[in-house]
Amino acid sequence: MRKIQSWILDRFDLPADVTSKVPRILMVGSSRIHVENHKGIERFSSTELWLRLYQGKLAITGEELVIRVAYPDEVVVEGRIDEVKFQK
Amino acid sequence: MSQNHLPYKIKGTVTLHLTGPLLAELLDQLLKANIQIFNIRWVDKQKLELTISLKDFYAIRQYLRKTNTRMRIIHKGGFPFLLMRMQRRKAFVVGILFFITMIYVLSTLIWKVEVEGNERIPSQQILSFAAKLGVYPGQWKPRLPDQEEFQNDLLEYFPQASWVGFRMEGTRAIITVVEKQDIDEKEKEGEKGPVDLVSRRDAVIYDIHVERGRPMVEVNDVVKKGDLLISGAYGGDNEAGEEGKSRIVGAKGKVLGEVWYDSEVVVPLMNKRKVYTGNRSSTILPYVGSWMVRIPFLFSNPYDKYETIQHKKVLYLGKWPLPFGWVEEEYLEMKWAEQRLNQSEAIALGRERARSDLLSQIGPDGKIITEKVLHPRVVSGKVYIRIHFDVVEDIAKIRPHLPQTTPSRNDG
Structure with a gap:
């Protein structure tokens, strides 16, 4: 299935985010980050937020992190963000 | 999202x-x-x-x-x-609702009735009559009398007014009065004073009726504008000239003079006027307040040229009119009818017009003796007619009495 999907994406020159299996991340400066297509919250403190993805995890580290809004597949985080990192 | x-x-x-x-x-x-x-x-x-x-x-x-x-x-x-918090503060909520209701209720009342434009009719009189008709402070606006009816009633009650208007401005009712200009009265008053009658225009005297005063002209005399016709001084021993012993009574009477008028009339040979074709159609439109619900494509009327007649149907709840109802609109188709006149018809028409114009101008005592059409000519589809009228009318005009000669006067 995944093979067919990536083949179609290749053939038709489609952007990767239409498959909805990869996260879509939008960042505004270093103060706001918007992540779509996550799979849940793994860890949250005022200095780090770990989000589960379809493949691996996303670690956002910084200071005074606040989750503005959390939906089942989407989060908006504000704070002083230092680092956004993909992990296996 | x-x-x-x-x-x-x-x-x-x-x-x-x-x-x-x-x-x-x-x-x-x-x-x-x-x-x-x-x-x-x-x-x-x-x-x-x-x-x-x-x-x-x-x-x-x-x-x-x-x-x-x-x-x-x-x-x-x-x-x-x-x-929930509001439920706990019931009095507060009740207060708010009461306030809103009060503002609404009070704004549906008339707070003040004003009269403007009157000089001689006392405002108090107008206000008390208006109150009788139902326009007074404290009246509920929906119970106001019909505007047109109210104006008519006021106008009937005050014959000194030539026009009465009535309008609402928020909670104020404003009655506008336009009073008649009492020119007639002033002239009548003047007649009682020491006046002479003089000629209004050049004329030949046709007839004289003197009620008071001394006639200074005779029938068939030619007078010029401003000439003395009837003197207000009366009773001297001699005839004219000796003013010394005369009493001033003020002149009154009628002096009919023969005068001439030239009227210029233009009559177009082609007359266009609107006539009804007899076709009619009607639609029914609902209205709310003063807003008529007009749906542009649904109720288009079928005619090019038409006249609209609206019949408003007001719904009543008991005796109070509701703010909605419907309007029946009737469209009467019209068309332009052209009427072609030949020259003699046009002249007859022009003559008729000129005559009625003149008759209204020369007053009730006037009459037309002869009339003569002078050189009719046709220019660009119109007939220009000059008509000469020979007319008898009252040529007397009032002027304050002026002694013509001023000898030493010792009258009292």
Whole structure:
């Protein structure tokens, strides 16, 4: 299935985010980050937020992190963000 | 999608402080249960603050229990809580509602009736008659008399007024009065004083009726404009010239003089006028307040040129008119009818017009003796006619009595 999907994406020159299996991340400066297509919250403190993805995890580290809004597949985080990192 | 807080504000939100060992786990479970969470932040190392909608508040309890989390409500916001608070302050709510109702009710009353434009008719008289007709401070606006009717009634009651208007400005009723100019009266008053009658224009005297005063001209005399016709001084021993012993009585009478008028009339040979074709159609339009619901494509009328007649059907509740009803609109088709005249017809028409014009000009005593059409000519589709009228009319005009000679006067 995944093979067919990536083949179609290749053939038709489609952007990767239409498959909805990869996260879509939008960042505004270093103060706001918007992540779509996550799979849940793994860890949250005022200095780090770990989000589960379809493949691996996303670690956002910084200071005074606040989750503005959390939906089942989407989060908006504000704070002083230092680092956004993909992990296996 | 992400920032639409408003519906949650309306439905109500709850802000919680949570403490427990598995808070991140709890967040994850809540998201999986399709619960939306706002403003998640750590208050300190143990305490997590978050906001959820009121609807979800009852759903999260099982998750709290499962993760062994303790909860404290720190803020309730939004409309449901506002309502709840308002229920507790009943008097306040009643006060607000009472205030709004009072403003509404009071603004449907007339607070002041004003009269403007009157000089001689006393305002008090107008106000008291208006009150009898139902226009007074404290009257409920829907019970006001019909505007047109009211104006007519006032006009009938005050014959000194030539026009009466009535309008509302918010809670003020304004009656506008236009009074008649009493020129006739002044002239009548003047007649009683010491006046002479003089000629208004050049004429040949046709007839003289003297009621008071001494005639200074005779029939068939030619007079010029401003000549003395009847003198207001009367009773001297001699005839004219000796003013010394005469009494001043003021002249009164009629002097008919023969005068001439030239009228210029233009009559177009082609007359265009509108006539009804007899075709008619009608539609019914609802209205609310003063707004007529006109649906442009549905009720288009079928005619090019037409005249509209509106019949308003007001619905009554008991005896009070409701603010809505319907209007029946009737369209009468019209067309231009052309009427062609030949020259003699045009001249006859022009003569008729000129005659009626003149008759209204020369007053009730006047009459036309002869009339003569002078050189009619046709220029660009119009007939220009000059008509010469020989007319008898009252040529007397009032002038204050002036002694013509000023000898030493010793009258008293």
